[in-house]
Amino acid sequence: MKEKITRTDNPTDVIKLKDLAAYQEHSVVSREIIRKPSGTMTVFAFDQGEGLSEHIAPFDAAVYILEGEAEITIDKKPYSVKEGEMIIMPAQKPHALKATTKYKMLLVMIK
Numbered sequence: 001m002k003e004k005i006t007r008t009d010n011p012t013d014v015i016k017l018k019d020l021a022a023y024q025e026h027s028v029v030s031r032e033i034i035r036k037p038s039g040t041m042t043v044f045a046f047d048q049g050e051g052l053s054e055h056i057a058p059f060d061a062a063v064y065i066l067e068g069e070a071e072i073t074i075d076k077k078p079y080s081v082k083e084g085e086m087i088i089m090p091a092q093k094p095h096a097l098k099a100t101t102k103y104k105m106l107l108v109m110i111k
Contacts, residue, residue, distance in 0.1 A: 018066040021045040039110045051098035068103025
């Protein structure tokens with residue numbers, strides 16, 4: 001895996017995470033911030049009603065909601081997660097995400 005850090009011209013600049021991905025109508029937009037052998041950090045912007053279908057990941061993933069609200073289903077159990085809240089999606093557990101409202105999230109995957 002090639003290491004990558006995406007920020008600004010100066011990697012020590014202070015940034016607003018929710019400004020890294022813009023909403024697009026009927027779409028899910030993502031921007032990878034960091035990719036290293038030990039994990040990734042990605043900001044997503046979901047238009048209302050959009051989502052990611054059920055899938056399984058090989059690593060634990062933490063979702064932090066930057067704005068809006070999402071329904072995150074883990075192992076068939078739905079959770080309402082709102083701005084300022086987070087949830088951990090355990091490795092090897094099926095999970096899905098759906099935008100209750102337009103929302104942005106930070107996804108941190110730890111290997």
